Amino acid sequence: MWHTSTARKGASRVRVPPPDFREALAAGAHIRRRILIRLITGWLLLSMTVIGAVLLFEFNRVKLVVHQMAVAEITGFGREAVRSLNSDEPALEQALGRKIQRSVNEHFLTVEIYGPDGKLRFEAARDGASSIGREVAHYRHRIPEQGESSRELHYLEGRLLLAIVLPLEYPQGNPAGYFEGVYQVDPAQRAKLEEEIVHVIVLVTTSLALAAALLSPIIMNLNRWLVRLAATLFKGNVELLDVLGCAIAERDSDTNSHNYRVTLYALGFGQRLGLSRWELRNLIAGAFLHDVGKIGIRDPILLKPGRLTPEEFEVMKTHVTLGVDVLKRASWLQGARDVVEFHHEKYDGSGYLRGLSGEAIPLNARLFSIVDVFDALTSPRPYKQPWPVEEAVAALEKDSGTHFDPHLVRVFSTIAASLYRELHGLDDSRLEAILRKSMAKYFLSGA
Ligand SMILES: [Fe+2]
Incomplete structure (x- = not known):
């Protein structure tokens, strides 16, 4: 039988050394680095998510603003359009034509007015706008339901465009036809809208960076506290080994x-x-x-x-x-x-x-x-x-x-x-x- 212990009482005690806190500190530094990397990664992901949400919100806001501008302009000839759809008077058509032409010269690239049967009654297009019109053609010639309108924002060839479909109604509310057109936002107005978006993004990004800068020291301090706590627990555990080892050695160890x-x-x-x-x-x-x-x-x-x-x-x-x-x-x-x-x-x-x-x-x-x-x-x-x-x-x-x-x-x-x-x-x-x-x-x- 192999017997591996000896029996010499009074031998020096077995003692587990106290933990080397350089290892604890090194582990702490490693954890701090990981937390810092995760904080930066989390900040980037959060920033991208928030900026994405802000961009979506801003896109919808811009669409609404442009839609309101387009509707305001359509309102300027909408009454004549309804009357013309219900009449063959040349004078009415001429008046409508002038208004539409003015609108095309100002903001609309294309204007089309359809009867309730979906047949095209009036149309006008700005010179050179046909290619733009083709780009948004898939929104065209769709007869909207009563009261339904649609708006789609496009950014084509450096222009901010709104393809809009709007029902035309008699004063009593009956459907008279519908309007379809492509509205182009003024360059100055577009620059103003873009500037507003940039300001919002800068504001959100700065706020996120500021929040991260404020939270980082708090998180790092908490981490330091956790590392100290872990080191203390480690020390306690090793000391328990020390106590037990000492007790064994006091009784049986050479x-x-x-x-x-x-x-x-x-x-x-x-x-x-x-x-x-x-x-x-x-x-x-x-x-x-x-x-x-x-x-x-x-x-x-x-x-x-x-x-x-x-x-x-x-x-x-x-x-x-x-x-x-x-x-x-x-x-x-x-x-x-x-x-x-x-x-x-x-x-x-x-x-x-x-x-x-x-x-x-x-x-x-x-x-x-x-x-x-x-x-x-x-x-x-x-x-x-x-x-x-x-x-x-x-x-x-x-x-x-x-x-x-x-x-x-x-x-x-x-x-x-x-x-x-x-x-x-x-x-x-x-x-x-x-x-x-x-x-x-x-x-x-x-x-
Ligand atoms: Fe044993």
């Missing part, structure tokens, strides 16, 4: 280094296996607290220098359930449970506490059991010299398929030497620094 190293070995192994950020976070906490339940094992058994009797070993096994009980009290440590609860299970089902076998044992527990034994073998103990890496890996391979997952042993054997070179021999402070950085990376990532 050195801080074992916990640091097995945690970093497990992390390196997990990274090699391509575990997710969340799984790695759970692995770090689980590895660091794997023997937390030993807090509840009595000294005569926990600190016994020699081999445990079967009865004592049964008591020692309970450190697994005691560890699970400890973890139950912190919801954020539930992810550590896989390692704490199953790190003494064996691949062939001969381990404890449940006697699980194969892949029924959680992956984090299977990989942790390998690094735990690897560190025990390659570290000095009061009763043995450290084993060379090759011999430690050979021992793991020997127990591959019985104690350990064969696939995981194969993978670990490819990285064992480099992990050992990287971490073994480093003093506690250096191991602390590496662990601190890893914890900040994985525990702050979700903050």
Whole structure:
């Protein structure tokens, strides 16, 4: 049986270093950049939406204004048109013709007056207006319902045009025919309308920019507050690990280094296996607290220098359930449970506490059991010299398929030497620094 802990009371305590707030600040700066980009993107989208809505509103307003101008002009000859539609008097037609011609000379490009049967009775067009007329031809020659009118605004060849259809009625309200024409807005009037639109857009854009400028510092301050809060929570969580690690070490540890190293070995192994950020976070906490339940094992058994009797070993096994009980009290440590609860299970089902076998044992527990034994073998103990890496890996391979997952042993054997070179021999402070950085990376990532 591999037993990876030792029994030297009074050893220096295992201590998780306080979080490195440079990582917290870096994460905060990263979040601030993202918020700033989102603010700018949101401002642009909002601006485009608002400007689009304003343009639509302004377009309809301009159409209404131009329509009113066109109707005012039509009203000038509308009465004569109605009378002419109901009479064959040449004088009436001549009078109407003069008025229509004047109108065509001023604003209308085309004027057409239809009888109630839809037949064209009068028409006039400004010279050169035929091509414009063709552009809006699809609005023409449609007999409107009684009381129905239509107006369509067009911007063609630099001209602002209104294609208008207007019913003509007798004074009693009966349909007399209808008017159809293309009204052209004066260049001066058009410039005035365009200027009004530009003013509205500038006003809206400036207001949006001002609102964004006023809101940005508030949002950024709130973000700074959230980052500080997240850092404080992170610190609290790590301190909880610190407390638990300290409690374990006060009772059962020869050195801080074992916990640091097995945690970093497990992390390196997990990274090699391509575990997710969340799984790695759970692995770090689980590895660091794997023997937390030993807090509840009595000294005569926990600190016994020699081999445990079967009865004592049964008591020692309970450190697994005691560890699970400890973890139950912190919801954020539930992810550590896989390692704490199953790190003494064996691949062939001969381990404890449940006697699980194969892949029924959680992956984090299977990989942790390998690094735990690897560190025990390659570290000095009061009763043995450290084993060379090759011999430690050979021992793991020997127990591959019985104690350990064969696939995981194969993978670990490819990285064992480099992990050992990287971490073994480093003093506690250096191991602390590496662990601190890893914890900040994985525990702050979700903050
Ligand atoms: Fe254990």
